[in-house]
Amino acid sequence: MKSKLLNIFLPAIAGAAVVFALLIGIAFIRDGHYTFSYHEGDRLFYLIFVPAAFAIAWIVQWVFVIPTWNKLIQNRKVLGLKTYQVIALISLIGGVLLGFLFWDTSFGINDLLAGIAWSIGIFAIYGAVNVLTLRWLRERCHRNLK
Numbered sequence: 001m002k003s004k005l006l007n008i009f010l011p012a013i014a015g016a017a018v019v020f021a022l023l024i025g026i027a028f029i030r031d032g033h034y035t036f037s038y039h040e041g042d043r044l045f046y047l048i049f050v051p052a053a054f055a056i057a058w059i060v061q062w063v064f065v066i067p068t069w070n071k072l073i074q075n076r077k078v079l080g081l082k083t084y085q086v087i088a089l090i091s092l093i094g095g096v097l098l099g100f101l102f103w104d105t106s107f108g109i110n111d112l113l114a115g116i117a118w119s120i121g122i123f124a125i126y127g128a129v130n131v132l133t134l135r136w137l138r139e140r141c142h143r144n145l146k
Contacts, residue, residue, distance in 0.1 A: 001143055007066055012057040012134040015126040022125065061130075069134050087127040095120030 072083050081089065099116030 003137070004066075006027055007069075007134060007139055008058055008061050010137065011065070012054065012061045014031050014131040015036040016054065016057060018129045019122055019126050024028045058083075065130065065134075069131070073138070083131060087124065087131060091123035094123040 070088065072086070076082065095116050096119075098119040099112055102114055103112045
Protein backbone atom coordinates (compact mmCIF):
# COMPACT_ATOMS: atom_id res chain seq x y z
CA MET A 1 0.00 0.00 0.00
CA LYS A 2 2.79 2.39 0.94
CA SER A 3 4.54 1.66 -2.36
CA LYS A 4 1.37 2.36 -4.35
CA LEU A 5 0.86 5.69 -2.62
CA LEU A 6 4.50 6.63 -3.21
CA ASN A 7 4.11 5.76 -6.91
CA ILE A 8 1.15 8.12 -7.13
CA PHE A 9 2.32 11.09 -5.07
CA LEU A 10 6.12 11.26 -5.28
CA PRO A 11 6.58 11.31 -9.10
CA ALA A 12 3.93 14.01 -9.51
CA ILE A 13 5.49 16.17 -6.79
CA ALA A 14 9.01 15.63 -8.17
CA GLY A 15 7.96 16.46 -11.73
CA ALA A 16 6.09 19.58 -10.67
CA ALA A 17 8.97 20.72 -8.44
CA VAL A 18 11.51 20.40 -11.27
CA VAL A 19 9.27 22.24 -13.74
CA PHE A 20 8.54 24.97 -11.18
CA ALA A 21 12.25 25.34 -10.35
CA LEU A 22 13.13 25.61 -14.04
CA LEU A 23 10.46 28.24 -14.61
CA ILE A 24 11.77 30.25 -11.65
CA GLY A 25 15.33 29.84 -12.99
CA ILE A 26 14.29 31.05 -16.45
CA ALA A 27 12.48 34.03 -14.91
CA PHE A 28 15.60 34.80 -12.86
CA ILE A 29 17.87 34.63 -15.91
CA ARG A 30 15.47 36.68 -18.03
CA ASP A 31 14.61 39.36 -15.42
CA GLY A 32 17.65 39.23 -13.14
CA HIS A 33 15.48 38.36 -10.15
CA TYR A 34 12.45 36.38 -9.16
CA THR A 35 10.07 37.46 -6.48
CA PHE A 36 6.73 36.16 -5.39
CA SER A 37 4.37 39.06 -5.79
CA TYR A 38 1.45 39.43 -3.48
CA HIS A 39 -1.17 40.66 -5.88
CA GLU A 40 -4.68 39.29 -5.40
CA GLY A 41 -4.51 37.36 -8.69
CA ASP A 42 -1.26 35.69 -7.63
CA ARG A 43 -2.72 34.72 -4.29
CA LEU A 44 -5.68 33.12 -6.02
CA PHE A 45 -3.29 31.32 -8.37
CA TYR A 46 -1.30 29.82 -5.49
CA LEU A 47 -4.37 29.05 -3.36
CA ILE A 48 -6.64 27.60 -6.05
CA PHE A 49 -4.82 26.69 -9.26
CA VAL A 50 -1.70 25.06 -7.80
CA PRO A 51 -3.61 22.68 -5.45
CA ALA A 52 -6.07 21.90 -8.25
CA ALA A 53 -3.17 21.16 -10.61
CA PHE A 54 -1.65 18.79 -8.05
CA ALA A 55 -5.00 17.05 -7.55
CA ILE A 56 -5.35 16.60 -11.32
CA ALA A 57 -1.75 15.38 -11.57
CA TRP A 58 -2.34 12.79 -8.85
CA ILE A 59 -5.57 11.57 -10.49
CA VAL A 60 -3.85 11.31 -13.89
CA GLN A 61 -0.95 9.50 -12.21
CA TRP A 62 -3.31 7.00 -10.60
CA VAL A 63 -5.66 6.44 -13.56
CA PHE A 64 -3.29 6.70 -16.53
CA VAL A 65 0.42 6.81 -15.68
CA ILE A 66 0.66 3.91 -13.21
CA PRO A 67 -1.21 1.43 -15.47
CA THR A 68 0.89 2.54 -18.45
CA TRP A 69 4.06 2.25 -16.38
CA ASN A 70 3.12 -1.26 -15.23
CA LYS A 71 2.48 -2.28 -18.83
CA LEU A 72 5.83 -0.79 -19.89
CA ILE A 73 7.60 -2.78 -17.17
CA GLN A 74 5.96 -6.03 -18.24
CA ASN A 75 6.09 -5.70 -22.03
CA ARG A 76 8.68 -2.95 -22.52
CA LYS A 77 6.14 -1.34 -24.90
CA VAL A 78 2.68 0.23 -24.90
CA LEU A 79 0.85 0.34 -28.22
CA GLY A 80 4.15 -0.66 -29.82
CA LEU A 81 5.96 2.35 -28.32
CA LYS A 82 8.92 2.41 -25.95
CA THR A 83 9.04 4.56 -22.80
CA TYR A 84 10.67 7.61 -24.37
CA GLN A 85 8.29 7.42 -27.34
CA VAL A 86 5.28 7.36 -25.00
CA ILE A 87 6.65 10.44 -23.18
CA ALA A 88 7.26 12.20 -26.52
CA LEU A 89 3.77 11.41 -27.82
CA ILE A 90 2.06 12.55 -24.60
CA SER A 91 4.23 15.70 -24.55
CA LEU A 92 3.34 16.50 -28.14
CA ILE A 93 -0.39 15.93 -27.73
CA GLY A 94 -0.56 17.64 -24.32
CA GLY A 95 1.57 20.56 -25.49
CA VAL A 96 -0.55 21.22 -28.56
CA LEU A 97 -3.78 20.98 -26.56
CA LEU A 98 -2.47 23.25 -23.80
CA GLY A 99 -1.09 25.72 -26.35
CA PHE A 100 -4.49 26.00 -28.02
CA LEU A 101 -6.29 26.15 -24.69
CA PHE A 102 -4.39 29.25 -23.51
CA TRP A 103 -3.91 30.91 -26.90
CA ASP A 104 -5.21 34.45 -27.20
CA THR A 105 -6.04 34.87 -30.90
CA SER A 106 -5.37 38.61 -30.73
CA PHE A 107 -1.63 37.87 -30.27
CA GLY A 108 -1.38 35.93 -33.53
CA ILE A 109 0.09 32.64 -34.64
CA ASN A 110 3.57 33.31 -33.17
CA ASP A 111 2.04 33.38 -29.69
CA LEU A 112 0.33 30.06 -30.38
CA LEU A 113 3.56 28.46 -31.60
CA ALA A 114 5.51 29.79 -28.61
CA GLY A 115 2.83 28.49 -26.22
CA ILE A 116 2.86 25.08 -27.88
CA ALA A 117 6.67 24.92 -27.73
CA TRP A 118 6.73 25.88 -24.03
CA SER A 119 3.97 23.40 -23.22
CA ILE A 120 5.69 20.54 -25.06
CA GLY A 121 8.89 21.30 -23.15
CA ILE A 122 7.08 21.39 -19.81
CA PHE A 123 5.27 18.12 -20.54
CA ALA A 124 8.52 16.46 -21.66
CA ILE A 125 10.44 17.55 -18.55
CA TYR A 126 7.57 16.56 -16.27
CA GLY A 127 7.20 13.18 -18.00
CA ALA A 128 10.93 12.43 -17.88
CA VAL A 129 11.18 13.29 -14.17
CA ASN A 130 8.03 11.27 -13.50
CA VAL A 131 9.41 8.15 -15.24
CA LEU A 132 12.84 8.53 -13.62
CA THR A 133 11.18 8.80 -10.21
CA LEU A 134 9.04 5.72 -10.91
CA ARG A 135 12.15 3.82 -12.01
CA TRP A 136 14.02 4.90 -8.87
CA LEU A 137 11.10 3.82 -6.66
CA ARG A 138 10.92 0.44 -8.44
CA GLU A 139 14.65 -0.19 -8.02
CA ARG A 140 14.51 0.90 -4.39
CA CYS A 141 11.61 -1.47 -3.65
CA HIS A 142 13.33 -4.40 -5.39
CA ARG A 143 16.53 -3.73 -3.46
CA ASN A 144 14.59 -3.78 -0.19
CA LEU A 145 12.94 -7.09 -1.09
CA LYS A 146 16.30 -8.89 -1.52
